[in-house]
Amino acid sequence: MMKICFIGNLESMxxxxxxxxxxxxxxxxxxxxxxDMKGVTVHKIYxxxxxxxxxxxxxxxxxxxxxxxxxxAQYLPNAGVYAAFSGVKPFFxxxxxxxxxxxxxxxxxxxxxxxxVDALITxxxxxxxxxREIGYKGRIIIKARGVNLDVFKNRHLKKKxxxxxxxxxxxxxxxxxxxxxxxxxxxxxPDMKFLCIAQYRDPTYLKKIENIIKEDGIExxxxxxxxxxxxxxxxxxxGSSKALIDTYYSEERGLGLGYGNLEAMALGTPVIxxxxxxxxRNPKWFYxxxxxxHDEKDLANKIIYLLKNEKLQKNIIKKSEESxxxxxxxxxxxKYIEKxxxxxxxxx
Numbered sequence: 001m002m003k004i005c006f007i008g009n010l011e012s013m014x015x016x017x018x019x020x021x022x023x024x025x026x027x028x029x030x031x032x033x034x035x036d037m038k039g040v041t042v043h044k045i046y047x048x049x050x051x052x053x054x055x056x057x058x059x060x061x062x063x064x065x066x067x068x069x070x071x072x073a074q075y076l077p078n079a080g081v082y083a084a085f086s087g088v089k090p091f092f093x094x095x096x097x098x099x100x101x102x103x104x105x106x107x108x109x110x111x112x113x114x115x116x117v118d119a120l121i122t123x124x125x126x127x128x129x130x131x132r133e134i135g136y137k138g139r140i141i142i143k144a145r146g147v148n149l150d151v152f153k154n155r156h157l158k159k160k161x162x163x164x165x166x167x168x169x170x171x172x173x174x175x176x177x178x179x180x181x182x183x184x185x186x187x188x189x190p191d192m193k194f195l196c197i198a199q200y201r202d203p204t205y206l207k208k209i210e211n212i213i214k215e216d217g218i219e220x221x222x223x224x225x226x227x228x229x230x231x232x233x234x235x236x237x238x239g240s241s242k243a244l245i246d247t248y249y250s251e252e253r254g255l256g257l258g259y260g261n262l263e264a265m266a267l268g269t270p271v272i273x274x275x276x277x278x279x280x281r282n283p284k285w286f287y288x289x290x291x292x293x294h295d296e297k298d299l300a301n302k303i304i305y306l307l308k309n310e311k312l313q314k315n316i317i318k319k320s321e322e323s324x325x326x327x328x329x330x331x332x333x334x335k336y337i338e339k340x341x342x343x344x345x346x347x348x
Contacts, residue, residue: 002341003027005066007083008074010035011199011227013259014145015074021334029066031059060086070341077109084116090344093117100130111135118344126281143336146328152266157239163303164241166197166260167248169206174247174274177296179209183216184300189307199227239267243306249274249293262328265320270313272302285327287319
């Protein structure tokens with residue numbers, strides 16, 4: 001049994017999926033500024049910007065006490081930097097995507113982690129290429145995280161008149177496009193409801209969303225929910241939705257796989273996403289619909305087209321399920337990561 005310490009946001013679906021796999025098999029610790037979880041030992045640190053410098057020393061102190069066999073940090077600019085600063089080995093880091101940009105501050109953090117980390121884990125080749133471009137010369141393990149197919153077997157639920165999005169309410173994710181598309185969809189489907197599950201809400205951007213809802217007169221058709229910790233509740237919502245919308249757009253290669261998208265694919269819910277290179281790469285893995293960036297009318301048209309076309313829905317569902325089974329089997333992928341941990345521990 002290994003003692004594994006993850007560092008990251010415990011409300012992240014990616015981190016929760018990994019913890020769900022490793023807990024019970026190993027002694028799992030999580031250093032986090034947000035979230036909680038049964039079956040793992042949680043160590044809380046500060047969550048605001050001012051706490052960043054305190055966390056550098058706090059995480060180092062916690063790791064010294066835990067004495068983990070392996071440290072795995074998710075998201076380089078905070079968790080990765082904390083782990084790198086601690087000097088603990090072996091140390092894995094898992095770029096989440098959005099930090100692999102040309103933002104000068106992000107690059108400083110990325111390259112600091114690059115100098116200290118034993119290996120980076122990323123979900124596909126294009127992200128690995130991007131990591132090389134910004135200066136990393138060490139080992140990259142390419143392995144998608146995925147979803148637990150044992151949990152999602154035969155989970156097809158009766159669809160409700162609900163369209164769902166589960167992205168942050170933040171400018172970076174262009175969430176406003178979802179809300180601006182609603183009035184157009186309601187002209188064709190006046191009884192349709194729209195649900196936003198938002199883990200994080202930027203106060204200024206949320207005000208913009210609230211203004212759109214009010215100005216378009218769609219209050220009765222819209223609901224905004226906070227992060228849902230209960231796994232069954234979350235999957236029931238996604239599985240019973242007519243479609244899952246993903247408004248995250250990026251021209252950067254290797255960004256924005258979207259754990260919620262994979263869960264929707266496994267649950268038999270069609271995905272409609274903003275265009276980004278990762279969705280178009282070969283071999284083909286994404287079989288949902290793609291709309292043009294920041295174009296709420298095109299998004300609305302794609303939603304309407306999907307809702308009116310039952311044959312298309314069945315085709316997307318069938319191909320998406322096959323894609324998840326072939327590419328994103330969490331248990332299979334995590335067994336590979338588990339072996340990598342063991343290999344590095346043996347090396348000392």
